[in-house]
Amino acid sequence: MKTDRRKEHKFILRLSIIACLLFLTGCWGKREVEDLAPLLGIGFDQGEKPGTFLVTEQFARPKKDSSSGAEIEDRTFSVEASSSREAFEKFSKVAYRTPFMGSLKVIIIGEDFAKSGDFNNVLDFAQRYAEFRRSMYIVLAKGKALDLLNLKLRSGLLPAMAIKSNIEGGDEISVFPTVRLGHYLTILGEKSTAPIFPVVESVKTGEGVEYKTDVKDEAGEIRIQGAGVMRGDYLADFLTDEESKGYMWLENDVVHRLINTVDLEENSIKFGGQVIESSTKYKVKANNDKMELQYKIKTSIAIDEIMGLKKQLSGPEWVELVKQAEKDFAKVIEKECNSSIKKERELGLDFLGIGRHIEQKNSKYWKTIRDQWEAEIADFPISLEVLVTIHHSGMSSSSATNSGGEGQE
Known part of the structure; x- marks a missing residue:
């Protein structure tokens, strides 16, 4: 009996497979x-x-x-x-x-x-x-x-x-x-x-x-x-190149960046580095009875270059130099972001997506200004905070221009 049932099951299985194959369309239009x-x-x-x-x-x-x-x-x-x-x-x-x-x-x-x-x-x-x-x-x-x-x-x-x-x-x-x-x-x-x-x-x-x-x-x-x-x-x-860089910071699209402080005229020492990590967040808050978009950029930078350093630094002097580098890199980022914001105001076009941010954070307020948003762009309050942390300062604590610096025999 068991043998007959098995044969019957196998016959039904084979019949089902044949039926499925008949209904397959194949690659006729390949x-x-x-x-x-x-x-x-x-x-x-x-x-x-x-x-x-x-x-x-x-x-x-x-x-x-x-x-x-x-x-x-x-x-x-x-x-x-x-x-x-x-x-x-x-x-x-x-x-x-x-x-x-x-x-x-x-x-x-x-x-x-x-x-x-x-x-x-x-x-x-x-x-x-x-x-x-x-x-x-x-x-x-x-x-x-x-x-x-x-x-x-x-x-x-x-x-x-x-x-x-x-x-x-x-x-x-x-x-x-x-x-x-x-x-x-x-x-x-x-x-x-x-x-x-x-x-x-x-x-x-x-x-x-x-x-x-x-x-x-x-x-x-x-x-x-x-x-x-x-x-x-x-x-x-x-x-411009600078305005595009500002856009990248404000859109939180910076993954890595090569960055230098050569254009900062107030300091004789210049720094070059690369961004290791960056994050841009924003808030929509009331400020003096007006709504304001607040950007906060946090970035970690590794120093690759120090130009203009003429002497060997002590430990405390080196700490102060790194703090100066953090401030200088922050100024460069602020300059790029402000260039992009200025361009947005001049064009009256929201390529930075500020309206999108306002809608996401405060949809009720957005409904009151969306119909005249292009007119609002020119003077809508925007604040910017940039925090830079030096990840490390390279493989040396001295400069190649130091007399008696590292690497000498």
């Missing part, structure tokens, strides 16, 4: 990887004809003589179109493989196009089309996106991959914002906050950097510096 053209970067510029824009796409093409699939060659096209779908149709006609949007790393918005007001119309396609991922980066170009994507870099990297690498290594210096498509779309839903994007530019030798080149008429290297502030669909203005 596309082989070899038949796809992976898209790495896409740029948008103003078109020559009214109502059009210039689209530049950079695809990856594996090198034929390469044993590694990681080595790719440049394959960049530009077309003029009146819509994103029209542009992709034109690309599909000239590409020998089907363009694949899921591999896109970065969207580059040209300066003139960002000022035209068509910016969000283009991104609407990226938001709706299923192949686009919201994790892709968005940057503004200083100049044309076309020129950036056509750069020949000395590293051999394609510009789209170089921009991606620079962005993903940005935490080491924390001087520009990182913006993904999904983050930008979220900010658009918060009407009080003005979107902000990092700015990418090409740098020729002699423009703040020197390098040797054997390529005639080479355009230069790629640098990410500063940021652009949007007013709705329009580029309102650029932030």
Whole structure:
């Protein structure tokens, strides 16, 4: 009896498995990887004809003589179109493989196009089309996106991959914002906050950097510096490097930072260091019958450099020097933050997200001012407190300029 039951159970199990297999759809609509053209970067510029824009796409093409699939060659096209779908149709006609949007790393918005007001119309396609991922980066170009994507870099990297690498290594210096498509779309839903994007530019030798080149008429290297502030669909203005650094402090986006006190004229001794840890918190409190946003920045810094120290210091003198370093680093941070706050007041655009902070901390008060928030920005009270702690002062308690200092035989 037991044997018959087991046979019956096995027969039912086999029959169930066969039935399941019959209902599986399989990969009828699959596309082989070899038949796809992976898209790495896409740029948008103003078109020559009214109502059009210039689209530049950079695809990856594996090198034929390469044993590694990681080595790719440049394959960049530009077309003029009146819509994103029209542009992709034109690309599909000239590409020998089907363009694949899921591999896109970065969207580059040209300066003139960002000022035209068509910016969000283009991104609407990226938001709706299923192949686009919201994790892709968005940057503004200083100049044309076309020129950036056509750069020949000395590293051999394609510009789209170089921009991606620079962005993903940005935490080491924390001087520009990182913006993904999904983050930008979220900010658009918060009407009080003005979107902000990092700015990418090409740098020729002699423009703040020197390098040797054997390529005639080479355009230069790629640098990410500063940021652009949007007013709705329009580029309102650029932030300087200092203003962008202030934004990073106030947004609590500083992971690591290289920082120095060279620009402080009141002291003969200058310090250089790196941020080990940083935290920015804020409160919304009443102050003299007015509401005020209070920022408190706490950061830990390791001293890497001391310049201008001419003598060997005693223990108490060294303690006083470290205290001076803490004050000087705090002044630099305050200067950067105040530059960013000043820019916000001048533009009347809340790229710092102050309105968002007020809404989170005191929603009842926010409802009374949100309708006239742009007018309130110019003189809304903001206070700033910066506390710096020296984590350590390096491997030496003396300076290389000391006579009789450490390291001598």
